[in-house]
Amino acid sequence: MPITDKQKKLLALLANGEFHSGEELAEALGLSRSAIWKQLNGLTELGLHYTGISGRGYRLDKRLELLDQAKITDGLDDNSRASILLLEVHDQLDSTNSYLSQKLHHGDASGIVCFAEHQTAGKGRRGRDWVSPFGSNIYLSILWRFPQSGLGEIAGLSLAIGVAVTRALTHLQIEGIELKWPNDLYSQGKKLGGILIEVSGEASGPCSAVIGLGLNVHLPATEAEKITQPWTDLGRILGSKKISRNTLAATLLNHLIPVIADFEKTGIAAYLDEWRAVDGLKGKPACLYIGNQTIEGTVQGIDDKGLLLMERADGTVQAYASGEVSFHNATS
Structure with missing residues (x-):
């Protein structure tokens, strides 16, 4: 759902992380208090969450610094x-x-x-x-x-x-x-x-x-x-x-x-x-997935072309230009 101009104005007011009364927000946006409540609920679709306390108003759970x-x-x-x-x-x-x-x-x-x-x-x-x-x-x-x-x-x-x-x-x-x-x-x-x-x-x-x-x-x-x-x-x-x-x-x-x-x-x-x-993989056992192929081995860093070096169980080392690496049972 596209962010609306009303939501942008609401976020600008709430970005400081402080409480703002429903009356204050309604007046600033030219909306009724019930309409403000609907606008606040719409923020959750943007991944933002807020807290409402009777007598204090509404605030974002996390202060925002918007990009400028x-x-x-x-x-x-x-x-x-x-x-x-x-x-x-x-x-x-x-x-x-x-x-x-x-x-x-x-x-x-x-x-x-x-x-x-x-x-x-x-x-x-x-x-x-x-x-x-x-x-x-x-x-x-x-x-x-x-x-x-x-x-x-x-x-x-x-x-x-x-x-x-x-x-x-x-x-x-x-x-x-x-x-x-x-x-x-x-x-x-x-x-x-x-x-x-x-x-x-x-x-x-x-x-x-x-x-x-x-x-x-x-x-x-x-x-x-x-x-x-x-x-x-x-x-x-x-x-x-x-x-x-x-x-x-x-x-x-x-x-x-x-x-x-x-x-x-x-x-x-x-x-x-x-x-x-800062290579976080060198020396670690890993699986390299290339299409339907799975290559198991130990990562030995990169070569001078930036290709991944994998040492197989038989001691051979091969360079790979592409693929997905999984280690420590993590999904890459």
Whole structure:
């Protein structure tokens, strides 16, 4: 269900996490108190929950910091600001990747950045849904064109993007982030985020990519019930320490944009050492699923092309370019 203008005004009032009387909300929105109650109930469809107490009013169960285009732009460094053609913040999209894929196919230029507060059809790998409650996490996509590179030459981009995200989180003093080949972010064995890159173009160039990032900042428990694997979010990692979503958004762009812009020159080689330093799979027994094939073994890191190295029971080591990795009985 699309978010309405009334709901947007209601959220702007409730975002501070304080109690607001029904009378106050009704007056501000020009609605009856019974209509306000209906608007509040509609918020649950966005993954938001509220508390109502007689004599005190209503408040959101979790304070919201809504994304603000001006605040994100103010947090960008000069290089990122110069490289970004357009930065958009949407209340709601089906998915940020789908939105920019449409722009890509319509011929839009490189350097468009898109955030959404809520996704109605967020995408993970292999068509899985990405749980996307309103105003809680980071849903980000970047459209980029690579005029000098073919599809094979940007094959390691997801690993470089993973490195850029770990750099950004380290800059914000968030430690202990691990990467799971080829495109997941983990903390203490639990999934924190994921990268989804959709490419198009020619084998010998040029090509284009829509680079998507989903990062859990605050994932409400009621929404997390839909997730079928161990998960975490930045709120659980940081404890009492708070993080601004707008600061986080700008910091991510300050680290993502230079990596993407330089990738045609550097390739994956510039990021191998950093990726290996935070490899969360190396040395672990795992299963690699490629179509209907299951390969069991021990992960031995990545090779210099970013391919996954698996050691089989007979001691042989083979490199794989694609597949889904499952470890510790978790569903990838």
